[in-house]
Amino acid sequence: MKNNLDLHRYLREYTFFENDPSGVQLKIVPSRPMTRFTTLTGPGGPLPVYINEFWTSRQRQAASLHEISYRACFKPQLPRFFIELLTEQGDTVYDPFSGRGTTVLEAALLGRNVISNDVNPLSEILCRPRLSIPDLEGIHQRLLAIPMDKTRSAEIDLSMFFHRETLGEIVSLQDYLRQRHERCLEDTWDRWIRMVATNRLTGHSRGFFSVYTLPPNQAASAERQKKINRNRRQEPEYRDTRSLILRKSKALLKNMTPEMSHNLRRAGTSALFLEKDARDTPEIAEDTVQLTVTSPPFLDVVQYSQDNWLRCWFNAVDVREIEQKLTVTRKLEDWTVVMAGGFSELFRVTRTGGWVAFEVGEVRSGTVRLEEQVIPLGLRAGFTCEGVLINQQDFTKTSNIWGINNNRAGTNTNRIVLFRKATRPYRQPASF
Numbered sequence: 001m002k003n004n005l006d007l008h009r010y011l012r013e014y015t016f017f018e019n020d021p022s023g024v025q026l027k028i029v030p031s032r033p034m035t036r037f038t039t040l041t042g043p044g045g046p047l048p049v050y051i052n053e054f055w056t057s058r059q060r061q062a063a064s065l066h067e068i069s070y071r072a073c074f075k076p077q078l079p080r081f082f083i084e085l086l087t088e089q090g091d092t093v094y095d096p097f098s099g100r101g102t103t104v105l106e107a108a109l110l111g112r113n114v115i116s117n118d119v120n121p122l123s124e125i126l127c128r129p130r131l132s133i134p135d136l137e138g139i140h141q142r143l144l145a146i147p148m149d150k151t152r153s154a155e156i157d158l159s160m161f162f163h164r165e166t167l168g169e170i171v172s173l174q175d176y177l178r179q180r181h182e183r184c185l186e187d188t189w190d191r192w193i194r195m196v197a198t199n200r201l202t203g204h205s206r207g208f209f210s211v212y213t214l215p216p217n218q219a220a221s222a223e224r225q226k227k228i229n230r231n232r233r234q235e236p237e238y239r240d241t242r243s244l245i246l247r248k249s250k251a252l253l254k255n256m257t258p259e260m261s262h263n264l265r266r267a268g269t270s271a272l273f274l275e276k277d278a279r280d281t282p283e284i285a286e287d288t289v290q291l292t293v294t295s296p297p298f299l300d301v302v303q304y305s306q307d308n309w310l311r312c313w314f315n316a317v318d319v320r321e322i323e324q325k326l327t328v329t330r331k332l333e334d335w336t337v338v339m340a341g342g343f344s345e346l347f348r349v350t351r352t353g354g355w356v357a358f359e360v361g362e363v364r365s366g367t368v369r370l371e372e373q374v375i376p377l378g379l380r381a382g383f384t385c386e387g388v389l390i391n392q393q394d395f396t397k398t399s400n401i402w403g404i405n406n407n408r409a410g411t412n413t414n415r416i417v418l419f420r421k422a423t424r425p426y427r428q429p430a431s432f
């Protein structure tokens with residue numbers, strides 16, 4: 001979609017498609033209404049707002065490879081919508097706040113080149129291994145070759161989370177991976193096992209190494225876990241870490257096709273992973289990125305470092321060091337200052353004619369609408385603003401588009417502000 005007017009027509013006439021049971025996108029549901037349309041008065045004039053069920057799991061099944069939990073991650077269908085619409089094979093897709101790497105992975109699966117950045121080193125640990133996926137038998141053999149000593153203990157008390165013998169295995173694994181890394185011997189299988197083990201550490205089912213606790217993207221503090229154990233009258237039971245890692249690996253690789261594996265490998269060879277502040281990424285050349293799909297940290301809504309303290313411990317990542325680098329702003333003015341810097345950097349790296357899809361949420365119970373903050377920042381950086389897309393699951397049921405919360409509050413609505421680095425000096429389109 002190279003032309004703005006084509007894009008606006010496409011969004012207005014967008015028709016809901018539905019998966020058939022095998023996941024193939026076949027059926028058009030003609031009775032469904034097309035996009036609802038309104039306008040938002042922004043600093044550059046009225047902007048179109050398109051509301052529809054643009055991307056939902058009802059429409060397209062996502063690759064199982066995405067199923068790694070991360071705080072405030074978006075669904076793969078969201079980046080996919082923009083990647084398919086606004087890029088071609090071989091184009092570069094970027095995410096400056098990459099998290100678990102949803103955008104990057106989806107772009108790689110679709111044969112695009114990728115750049116990932118996140119100030120949290122866990123982001124690369126969770127994403128890179130999924131760009132060069134190993135075979136299950138190789139993972140199994142490597143797991144058997146790792147010496148596991150069930151009697152080992154950790155330097156901190158983790159008995160409220162793990163059975164003594166499970167912890168022995170976790171520490172053995174941690175030590176093995178550390179040594180392989182220090183000796184520059186870490187390979188595809190080690191990195192995969194590190195990624196899966198990091199994901200399996202704690203959670204709320206028997207598929208995790210821990211006793212029942214908070215969901216895997218939110219580690220409880222030791223004190224809180226003691227309380228959970230008391231309330232539930234539970235004690236950690238032994239978990240076989242090797243078989244849980246293998247089981248999760250199988251689940252992740254469940255619906256991989258040879259074409260998907262090939263695309264991932266291709267993207268993986270040229271992928272750039274950065275661990276920088278999104279405002280300062282000189283490693284990315286000017287005018288190279290065709291599309292950015294991203295969601296920034298939202299004010300003080302999510303504490304990425306506290307949520308990840310056990311994952312950081314396992315990977316010898318210093319939580320306090322990350323805490324200082326992460327953007328956790330309490331005041332809207334501070335948040336906009338950081339995001340303004342992010343937009344200038346995005347403008348530098350975006351190709352002329354390229355796009356930025358910037359996901360924002362309602363924060364503080366809808367009293368702050370971040371799209372209204374973000375639009376002037378993008379314009380000031382030099383972008384044009386093409387409008388706002390609101391993806392609303394069960395589109396027909398909800399009437400008040402401004403009154404609903406985004407998926408962080410438990411529903412399935414996302415708001416995306418769409419910017420473009422225009423080919424010519426910006427002029428508001430005569431009609432959307």
Ligand SMILES: C[S@@+](CC[C@H](N)C(=O)[O-])C[C@H]1O[C@@H](n2cnc3c(N)ncnc32)[C@H](O)[C@@H]1O
Binds near residue numbers: 101
């Ligand atoms: C909303 S999450 C992104 C989630 C991602 N879309 C996904 O699907 O996993 C925001 C991310 O921004 C990262 N972050 C926070 N401050 C940053 C900064 N100044 N520069 C780069 N990354 C930052 C956090 O570590 C977090 O992973």
